[in-house]
Amino acid sequence: xxxxxxxxxxxxxxxxxxxxxxxxxxxxxxxxxxxxxxxxxxxxxxxxxxxxxxxxxxxxxxxxxxxxxxxxxxxxxxxxxxxxxxxxxxxxxxxxxxxxxxxxxxxxxxxxxxxxxxxxxxxxxxxxx
Numbered sequence: 187x188x189x190x191x192x193x194x195x196x197x198x199x200x201x202x203x204x205x206x207x208x209x210x211x212x213x214x215x216x217x218x219x220x221x222x223x224x225x226x227x228x229x230x231x232x233x234x235x236x237x238x239x240x241x242x243x244x245x246x247x248x249x250x251x252x253x254x255x256x257x258x259x260x261x262x263x264x265x266x267x268x269x270x271x272x273x274x275x276x277x278x279x280x281x282x283x284x285x286x287x288x289x290x291x292x293x294x295x296x297x298x299x300x301x302x303x304x305x306x307x308x309x310x311x312x313x314x315x
Contacts, residue, residue: 191239201228205266226290229259233294241304252295263287
């Protein structure tokens, strides 16, 4: 099971590391800023990799796995925002970052189901051989 989720766990470690780095502070609210797009992209990839882990583990990723993934990723994002605020004096607690994280997780679920489904990746991978 751990092997199936290894890419997602490695990416989660990178997200946690980047979220707790010091020296980054952008308190302005801008919906389409680079910061918000980076948050959304990071959590989209986290959600996609997590769903890929479910696919590798049990052979499919159901809607319930998608809901679980989006909710869990959103909670992780909210927790990291709190940790930044509480333990890193040069970091800010931003609600719009939490929204960007949740939107990104949802986009990752949508991309997994519609844009880059695992069957397509397996077909592509097999064509390389």
